[in-house]
Amino acid sequence: MSTNENRDQFRPDGHENDHFLLTTVVGSYPKPKWLNRAKELFEDPDHKFDADDYDEAKDDAARLITQEHDRAGLDVVVDGEMRRNEMVEFFAHRIEGYEFNGPVKVWGHNYFDKPSVVSDVEYTDSWLVDEYEFTASVTDRPVKVPITGPYTLANWSFNEAYDDDDELTLALADLVNEEIEKLVEAGARYIQIDEPALATTPDDHAIVGEALEHIVADIPEEVRIGLHVCYGDYSRIYPEILEFPVDEFDLELANGDYDQLDVFKDPEFTADLALGVTDVHVAEAESVEQIEENILKGLEVVPPEQLVVSPDCGVKLLPREVAYGKMANMVEAARNVEAALDEERIDIERGAPTAAGN
Amino acid sequence: MTDYVSTTPGLFPLPDWAKDDLSDLKGHQKHDLISGDEGEEIESVYERARADVIEAQEAAGLDRVSEGQLRWDDMLAHPLAVHPAVDTQGIVRYYDNNNFYRDPVVEDDLEFSGDVGAELESAADLTDSPLQAILPGPYSLADLATDEHYGDDETFLEAIAEFLAGEIEAFPDHETLFLLEPSLVENAPDDGLDELASEAIDTVAAATDADVVAHTFYGPLEEKVYAHLLDADIDAVGVDFVTEQDQTLYNIQEYGATDDIALGLVDGQNTLVEDPEAVRDRAEWVFENLPVSEFETVYLTSNTETFYLPYATYEEKLEALAGAADLAEVKA
Secondary structure, X not given: OOOOHHHHOOOOOOOOOOOOOEEOOOOOOOOOHHHXXXXXXXXXXXXXXXXXHHHHHHHHHHHHHHHHHXXXXXXXXXXXXXXXXXOXXXXXXXXXXXXXXXXXXXXXXXXXXXXXXXXXXXXXXXXXXXXXXXXXXXXXXXXXXXXXXXXXHHHOOEEOOOOOHHHHHHHHHHHHHHHHHHHHHOOOOEXXXXXXXXXXXXXXXXXXXXXXXXHHXXXXXXXXXXXXXXXXXXXXXXXXXXXXXXXXXXXOOOOOOOOOHHHXXXXXXXXXXXXXXOOOOOOOOOOHHHHHHHHHHHHOOOXXXXXXXXXXXOOOOXXXXXXXXXXXHHXXXXXXXXXXXXXXXXXXXXXXXXXXXX | OOEEEEXXXXXXXXXXXXXXXXXXXHOOOHHHOOOOOOOHHHHHHHHHHHHHHHHHHHHHOOOOEEOOOOOOOOHHXXXXXXXXXXXXXXXXEOOOOOXXXXXXXXXXXXXOOOHHHHHHHHHHHHOOOOEEEEEEOHHXXXXXXXXXOOOOHHHHHXXXXXXXXXXXXXXXXXXXXXXXXXXXXXXXXXXOHHHHXXXXXXXXXXXXOOEEEEXXXXXXXXXXXXXXXXXXXXXXXXEEOOOOOHHHHHHHHHHOOOOEEEEEEEOOOOOOOOOHHHHHHHHHHHHHOOOOOOOOEEEEEEOOOOOOOOHHHHHHHHHHHHHHHHHHHHHO
């Protein structure tokens, strides 16, 4: 059995099977209702619930959800992004050069505080080191840090200051690089760059690749860098993305029932594949058997040592017990597939296209 | 002497208070979007919001006042989305934006609806300024919709044009009509259909005595599409000089222009607010590069709708447009 040093640094001591399929999550998790209530109290000027109280509530929520991930048996955990409101706003508030002018429409009565870049973006205080250090202090398991990627940060902002969005993307990439350096100093070994905007504008894969070169500059080899992309036409970005300097691609595929799986079979998938094995748009936990079948789909693309198992996307919009059920079943399914691999009960031809009608 | 007219392509952002109120009253899901038979409480929020945006346009000093299209949850697909012969289905992307609308599937004859006419009546009651009506152009509306009734592209386009013409019959007096045709840019018609797209515009334009502007945006038109558009019986073509300049300028140099023109010079999709002087200068730059001696009327407008912007920025954009038209008028 071949090994994968970068991935296997996260293999728990005393792992029960010879094979190891790393289990993790994309990041977001449903917030406990009391945390939303605490936020309302904090935002109510007539209430005595102050910033310290709200910080304490966020710490409590982060501890709770990290340990919920722990309990589900995930090999690498996250705090469920309890301190983050939205994936662009959270970072825009921490980056010099951004300002907010009010909510804008996405669809219907769904709005988003789309920020404006009004001057050169600059790095001041760390964005995520406190979050990482807290999470790492409440679990013995390795912690992954999701960061919204520069392309998405640029694309989902108004650009008032840079000649074009590519220039803004690269400027933001340098800030992400600075943040990762700080995180690595603090002990982080697993970073995930989230670029959902890439799937909606696939012609821009070149600038995303260039931004990633900026992001990983001078970051030590052993630090695992993943890229999360979701809900798009992958044939328009593959195989080009294989050139990206990342260890792992985290892809949503369960939602489309693996109808895009063949895209990744030719040419050969040379990176690690973090395969989405549960659909975050179905408010019911898939059975262990179903998830086992989904994991086997991943083995059609990569050998076991290159496979990571994770949900399609952040699970924050699901009911909390469903989110937990999906994770617990996912871990159980991964362990079952590992055992089956150990016993050589799995026979899958890698790279073969899916038969018609399957 | 050229008459400079400051205006917009409509589809404004809701005032922030109305965003909150309508979120609470209507909800956030697909089935919560506008249906056309809203109750009194929701209608009264829209009435107050409409009054706000009309007041904002008057305060800025715009030469044309629009109703605002604040009820158009589905943006340019709205006139079909509220139609009884249409089933609204999945949420689909609105052009290349991070915005979405319900796919309107046409399942029966598109008979008269009166929805947009009723909005305009309400607006007319609120202002004495010259009123501007806004509609999707027939080609764009057909492009945004799915046809399961008429059978082929040509028949469907014609039916959409007839439908829009019928709606206009019920409009109150209006000074101008903007027909928004972004699909002519984003999904340019193939050979044959480009000519029909212009004929469809004729059908719609013939239904009003007002000046008609066929406004295009998100980039330049292909030259053939531009040439066909000039054949349509309209007063002005509207072009987007924010997104792109060279091809658009080339089209006008090569094929000429309508007697009037609408220049999209203010960015409807960026919070950077232009100075009126800069807008005026951009208009002059266009004229310096054109062989046309003089336009009768020049509409100064944002290139796109403004619902992409925060409300406060939208108000500032109106002021930039009105200011630019005033400056240009003085100079001319």
